Amino acid sequence: MKISRRWAITAAAAAIACSPVLSTSAVASSEASGGASTTAQAASLRVMTWNINSEKVQNFWGWVNVIANQKPDVVSLQEACTNDAPVLARWLKGRGLDYHVEIRPTNIHWACGFGSQGQVILSKQKPRSVVKRDYRTSDSQRRGYLAETIDIGPRPVRIVNTHAYNNTGGWEKPTDNVNQLAGWAASGAETAQIIMGDLNATPRQVTPLYRAGLKDADPTHRTTKGTVKLDYILYRGAPALQGPAQVIKSPSSDHSMVITNFQIS
Secondary structure: OOOOHHHHHHHHHHHHHOOOOOOOOOOOOOHHHOOOOEOOOOEEEEEEEEEOOOOOOOOHHHHHHHHHHHOOOEEEEEEEEOOOHHHHHHHHHHOOOOOEEEEEEEEEEHHHOOEEEEEEEEEOOOOOEEEEEEOOOOOOOOOEEEEEEEEEOOEEEEEEEEEOOOOOOOOOOOOHHHHHHHHHHHHOOOOEEEEEEEOOOOOOOOHHHHHOOOEEOOOOOOOOEOOEOOEEEEEEEOEEEOOOOEEEOOOOOOOOEEEEEEEEO
């Protein structure tokens, strides 16, 4: 029997209403559970960023299946319907992935049932702190970032999910949002920092972030939308990259997802 996306979301929402909260799992002791594996000195962390473009694609089951198959410890989503986020987490819990949900709404959109679009972080660890900030330059989507600090192995890790605005009208000059994000990143106290998301900027325009000490998990700069690279996983401090990032296309979005593994020590 074919089940509609609307029915599935309604049914899962009812199930959530019967539960006190979304439960949060501790970091798993082995990768067999899909979580971040830990030892006394280090921990591995699998992260994923994906602009799912809920405005145009609206493929809820595709998003569930992709995330369930990739089994990331932290998921950074952009252009997600915020009312879908806890439902998505509920269905993923049924697939063995137990996520804490953080949301930063950005704009009202008809594709979300006239609810909000926004940025979502799904993380297996409950964050010790959450920050939501707006950029000075924006458009109707109220651009900004959602950040949380989670404890992975021996240290806290700052996770940033951003969806930036390109105010330059081209692909050459750094954008105001990138410059502001670079300033925030440089002033951060965390020694472990991972910035993920759709920067709406090419590698040339992201230069201020590289100058702030951030490294690119995909230094070969594979394209993530059309003929350009717009989606990034950047890191600095304690995270050590375990092999190059994967850039994977999916019919469930017009953006490729970016996935990589870190060793936190």
